[in-house]
Amino acid sequence: MTDSHDHNFASSAKPKNFSLSLILGFVIFFSIINFQYSAPVIPIFGFHGIINIKNNASAFYSGEMHYPKEEVEVFLEKLIINNYWFLTTQDLYDFFLTKSKKISAEQYKQKPIMISFDDGYKTVHTNLLPILHKLEKKYGKKVKVVLFINPGNLSRPGSLNSTNLSCKELREGLKKGFYDIQSHGLNHKDLTKLNRRELVKELVQARTDLRICTQDLDPDQQVASHFAYPYGAYNQEVEDFVSKYYLSSYLYNNGILNYGCFKNHYQIPRLMINRHNTAKELIDIAETFYPIDNKNFHQGKC
Numbered sequence: 001m002t003d004s005h006d007h008n009f010a011s012s013a014k015p016k017n018f019s020l021s022l023i024l025g026f027v028i029f030f031s032i033i034n035f036q037y038s039a040p041v042i043p044i045f046g047f048h049g050i051i052n053i054k055n056n057a058s059a060f061y062s063g064e065m066h067y068p069k070e071e072v073e074v075f076l077e078k079l080i081i082n083n084y085w086f087l088t089t090q091d092l093y094d095f096f097l098t099k100s101k102k103i104s105a106e107q108y109k110q111k112p113i114m115i116s117f118d119d120g121y122k123t124v125h126t127n128l129l130p131i132l133h134k135l136e137k138k139y140g141k142k143v144k145v146v147l148f149i150n151p152g153n154l155s156r157p158g159s160l161n162s163t164n165l166s167c168k169e170l171r172e173g174l175k176k177g178f179y180d181i182q183s184h185g186l187n188h189k190d191l192t193k194l195n196r197r198e199l200v201k202e203l204v205q206a207r208t209d210l211r212i213c214t215q216d217l218d219p220d221q222q223v224a225s226h227f228a229y230p231y232g233a234y235n236q237e238v239e240d241f242v243s244k245y246y247l248s249s250y251l252y253n254n255g256i257l258n259y260g261c262f263k264n265h266y267q268i269p270r271l272m273i274n275r276h277n278t279a280k281e282l283i284d285i286a287e288t289f290y291p292i293d294n295k296n297f298h299q300g301k302c
Helices: 013-032 056-060 069-081 089-097 123-139 167-175 196-217 236-245 279-288
Strands: 044-047 084-086 111-118 145-149 179-183 226-228 248-250
Touching (some): 069 084, 069 123, 069 279, 089 111, 089 179, 089 248, 123 145, 179 196, 196 236, 236 248
Parallel strands (some): 044 111, 084 111, 111 145, 145 179, 179 226, 226 248
């Protein structure tokens, strides 16, 4: 499987990195002038593969979007220490978008955040999952991550040197409570370029295949209830069809979710993360959106 976003980013890594720097500069600026940023916001970070830059084999993953293993561990550990609430897609939908569930006293003390990984790279299993195990053992807290998966590209039994996750590996992370498995379309196609029949197949078959893979581990059928647009590409027709089969859908646009003003569950913004963004930059972005006492994280005005 090729890096599905490379064609958008390989020649424009600096502009995309600059955009993330603008976000960081914006929030730091308002902190410096003591502006009380009270809008109810949740940062949603969008990663892809996790590479070990000390391992020469990782050179195979040459795309800008693959993130260093060492940096992601620093980032996640800092979030645990600072008492973040690692949201699943259903958590975000229930507690913040629809408010169909009430935030508990314990959850109220935490800072909500979402960590997502697109495309189903095997390095999520080989490099990220061991980190999640390590952090749980060290802190007694489970980090949940959202995987937006293309089941048509999953590694098949017996395949050699595949760069993609297999159904078995997805099941392992789900069973252990680390993975929230959601849909990214069947084959990672640009949905805006498909006819209606092809579009429906990409949406419905992806949901069906992911639920077949995980059916005995997912009695409430939360797997493949939410969606992320491949390439971040969508139009009104695509959005309308996605809304027929999924509860919500995610963009990839360097935006921050202001759920207090948010009306459209099918345009949820995410931050675009690549290998040039350091763990410190990501931590600074996350921390700036929450007051130190954290008493009013879900209140405020638009």
